[in-house]
Amino acid sequence: MAAFSEAQGGAGLSEPERQGDLCVVLRMLGAADLSVARLFEGHTNAVSLVLRYGSPVQIEKLAHDVKMGELTGVWGAEDAAGLKRHQDAAGWRLEGRKILASGAGFVRRPIVTCATDDGPVMLLLDLSGTENVDETSWTALGMRASATRSIDFxxxxxxxxxxxxxxxxxxxxxxxxxxxxxxxxxxLGAIERLTELFRDDLVSRNRGGDPYQRERLAQCAVATGTALLWIEEAALRFANDLLTPAHVVAYVNLTRMVTERAGLDVMELVQRGMGLKGFIRPHPVERICRDLSTYLRQPAPDLAMSDAAGALMEETLPLGPFA
Ligand SMILES: Cc1cc2nc3c(=O)[nH]c(=O)nc-3n(C[C@H](O)[C@H](O)[C@H](O)COP(=O)(O)OP(=O)(O)OC[C@H]3O[C@@H](n4cnc5c(N)ncnc54)[C@H](O)[C@@H]3O)c2cc1C
Incomplete structure (x- = not known):
């Protein structure tokens, strides 16, 4: 319920002034378990979309269902055929499926995107749990517990x-x-956790005096701290309606780059610093690296970087206020 307003029984985490709090919650969940965090992030995104664009009836019904324990999410990814809707006597009949849908099989109130002649629309579904989920469709390295799979509607x-x-x-x-x-x-939550686990390992194995290991730990701290500064600022700018949408998107695109780089660097530093131990189950470093390297793959990173560079070139002010 946390993403709903306090009046609706939530904690207001969708509200602009609470984005800093949401950032802390997302980091804490990411540190604990990236799959749980993925489901929570999708749920929060869907609630925010319904609060922003939905009717009072839709908001009230979703708040009621979530209070009763249901989860929502946003399922946008699809195969080449996509998801379509056809006029039907009772409304619309869906045709097609979604792929890479986190929580497919137990998320009952997802938003799915559906192509129309006027552009994509959002449909807030009410699923029975008997839909055709392809449980074999997730064969990726990590993030298995996110139950990310294909679902046919x-x-x-x-x-x-x-x-x-x-x-x-x-x-x-x-x-x-x-x-x-x-x-x-x-x-970032997972990256911070990796850094902590590395520190603890150095101390417990009495390897903390080694200058090479010290340098690795220092580099981990710099990478996590840098990403934190960018992400907290991105959350603030996302909530600041005095900024242009183009500015906010460009800043967040740069933040994606910083975060991805931090994740890749810290994984390498920790794996080299801990050695084989960090690859052996059930050590948490093994699981976090497996999940993080999978979850770091997000849509169109090159385009995000290139668009951000384009926005920077349109700036006439000194770079300082932008970045
Ligand atoms: C754990 C997990 C859970 C997910 N859950 C959901 C979910 O619930 N709902 C949902 O909708 N999606 C979900 N997704 C999908 C996610 O939103 C992205 O669609 C997916 O992660 C894209 O990853 P990709 O590496 O294939 O991206 P791509 O965009 O294909 O990027 C791969 C590479 O190709 C480059 N590239 C991209 N486009 C082009 C192009 N046109 N020409 C040349 N190069 C290009 C990129 O820059 C990058 O280098 C999930 C993904 C993960 C990993």
Whole structure:
């Protein structure tokens, strides 16, 4: 319920002034378990979308269902055929499937995107749990517990009242691309945890006096601290409606780069510093590196970097206020 407002029984984590708190929660969850954090991040994103674009009836119904224990999420990824809807006597009949849908099989109130002639629309589904989930579809290195799989909706009939907002709302900026700061915060939680585990290992094995290991630990601390500064600032800018959407998106795109680099660097430093021990189950470093290296793969990183550089070139002010 935390993403709903206090009046709705939540903690207001979708509200602009609470994005700093959301950042802390996402980091804590990322440190504990990246799969749980993925599900929470998707749930929070979906609640925010319904709060921003949904009708009062949709908001009230989702708040009720979440209070009863249901989860939501945002399932946008699809195969080449995509998800389509066809007019039906009772509303619309869906055809097609979603891929890479976290929580497929137990998330009952997801938002799915569906292509229309006017652009993608969001549909807030009410699933029974008997839908056709391909449980064999996730064979990636890590993130198995996120239950990220394909789900086929062909034949499902939905009512007109299940569309959230208007066509195009889903991709409205800065919310669509700028929301990426949230997965950066999740990743950072895991990166911070890796650094702590490395520190503890050095101390417990009495290897902390070695100058090479000290340098590795210092580099981990610099990488995590740098990512934290960027991500906290990105969360603030995301919530600042005085900034242009283009500015917020560019800042978050740069933040994605900083976070990915921090994750890759810290994994390498920790794996080299701990040696084989960090690759042997059930050591938490093994699990975190497996999950983090998978979850760091996010959509179109090159485009995010290139768009950010483009935005920087349009700036006429000194770089300082931008970055
Ligand atoms: C654990 C996990 C859970 C997920 N859960 C969900 C979920 O619940 N809902 C959901 O909708 N999605 C989910 N996703 C999918 C996620 O949103 C992304 O779609 C996915 O991670 C994209 O990863 P990718 O590396 O294939 O990206 P890509 O964008 O394919 O990037 C791969 C590489 O190709 C480059 N590239 C991209 N486009 C082009 C192009 N046109 N030409 C040339 N190069 C290109 C990129 O810069 C990058 O170098 C999940 C992903 C993960 C890992």
């Amino acid at each position: 062909s034949g499902l009939v939905i009512r007109a009242g299940q569309q959230v907002g208007r066509a195009g709302d889903y991709m409205r900026q800065p919310f669509f691309s700028g929301g990426a700061w949230r997965f950066c915060a999740v990743h």
